[in-house]
Amino acid sequence: MRKRQKRAAPGPLEYLRRWPLQAWLVMVSVFLYAPLLTLMAFSFNDSKRNIVWKGFTLNYYEQVLHDQSLLTAFGNSLTIAAICTLVSVILGAMTALLLWRFRFSGKTVLDGAMALPIVVPEICMGVAMLVFFAKVMPWPSGLPWPLNLGAIIISHISFSFPFVAVVVRARMASFNRELEEAAKDLGAGEWMTIRDVIIPHMQPSLIAGALLAFTLSLDDFVITFFTSGPDTVTFPVKVYSMVRFSVTPEVNAASTLLIVLTVILTALALRFQGTDAVAGGHAPDPKA
């Protein structure tokens, strides 16, 4: 006789209690996080070669914080990302609103053209930007910071704002047109309706779009590589040039700082937004 009752067999929908799915979950976690964790761990490695673990050190963090060119690149990246996010969100939201709200000739064309920067290979975009800024609209060199980043900012906006537009447009699909009519019925004009009813509905997608634009801009290498000059180096371009000499723990340390920064920013944005941003406005109310 068994002394202890064996746990009941998993129910038909309790997939997580069956080994294949558990194994799959483990695999997913390994593939997702192992490279990142390795990168972080080796940023504390007390070795120049960064291949064998020699001991714990914070030297490379100190080194990063004193590397003027790396810090400049980092500052450039953040500035570009911030401006790009702001402009992309405004431009993307307006495009989405235009496509959602109005009927006009050429709408399908615009709709399709919007997706172009998303599907065109980045390398082509990069070359296109290079040609554009060389032949069509040369960006004057020698401008004071941050105006010298103009070319990069413009190219970043051009590939990020379609992402914002797509996200916002998807959100607007769930908008009840009667809400808009109700606002007008109660006396609100066109602008008031947008401010009081449409933008509040858009909000989660604006946050999501902003996060998307920010991270896209922050880690873009290919397009930036073609549009940056010697005095406008961004963080990814800088890391690339550092790696070309050798992968030192300094690169790891810099990358770790960037990861931590983005995670914190994302967490803050989500927290600021409440559960709404995560669930797209369909989260059950905790108070209900």
Next chain:
Amino acid sequence: MSAPQTAAKAPAKTIISFENITKRYGKVVAVDNVSLTIEEGEFFSLLGPSGCGKTTLLRMLAGFETPTEGRILIDGQDVSEIPPNKRPVNMVFQSYAVFPHMTVAQNVAYGLKVDGIGAKECAERVEEALALVKLEGYGPRKPDQLSGGQRQRVALARALVKRPRVLLLDEPLSALDAKLREQMRSELTQLQDKVGITFIMVTHDQDEALAMACRCAVMNRGLLQQVATPSDLYEFPNSRFVADFIGQVNLFEGQLVVDEPDHAVIDSAEVGVPIYLDHGVTGATGSTVWAAIRPEKIEIYKRIDGAEMIKMEDAPQGHNVVAGTITHLAYLGSETVFDVTLMTGHSVKVVRSNLTRWDQEDFSWDEPVWLSWHACSPAMLTA
């Protein structure tokens, strides 16, 4: 046809008139040359099957659609050029359209805020409006913490707080469950009585329209079919469509053979016997007409099926008696619905109230019966 007019209350003053309103979407005619006046303080209902143009008419009144032809007057003023946010009407939407990111109080206050009404007056009026719809104390709640019925009350309060000339209701009860719908029916009529505002309600539910409205307009395919009080619509329909749409009806096609001032006879092959009417009608003798008889106006009697041939003298009483056999019956508790097949093969619906607890045992399937109705019961229709 003599329709008893219900006594009009208060001196009636026209508040809204539709003048030859037509609305086309491309080639589709949604509303076809509708002219209609609505009086102040009325509870008016626009009734019709889906796609009949009733909602389009309401939306034109609210300003969300522009008529292709004709004009709409509110208080004698042509509102064609006035945008929805400037019209003295407010609407309760089918989905209620309560702003989800605002509290109940903010929702109700929105229209006042837009009008630039001071915070103090605004708060008072919001409180008053919430009390009116029995939502006192719900001000700080968010719409997702409310039930469907409560959300509808918020929508009502939000519209009423603006003290509109006319309140428009688009299928107000369609999203509520059966019990709540019954309750809201009487609450809405009481509310209308209390605030004295003209209500215009769009509905596809004829029970709802009959129960709530002072007057109903029945629409079909963009055309206005009949405008009348609920009882006139039911008892004196002007067309087969109205007779069929409002409640249940038995329609018999036939020829008008006798038309005297005090009686008329319709010869219908579908019934097998002449239909006798105890009043004169307006119609050319010999023309095709229809007799419409409501199922509850037909009485049902047992028939002892002795002889093969049915002799009219065996019938229980007077005119309008016809023999048949019960082919189907449905016991609905308060009443029983019979499908009786006449000798002609035509099927007739009969409703019999179960007046005692044993009434339901009186008849059973395949039983031969007599059907009879009073000579004033059938309505003669020419269209």
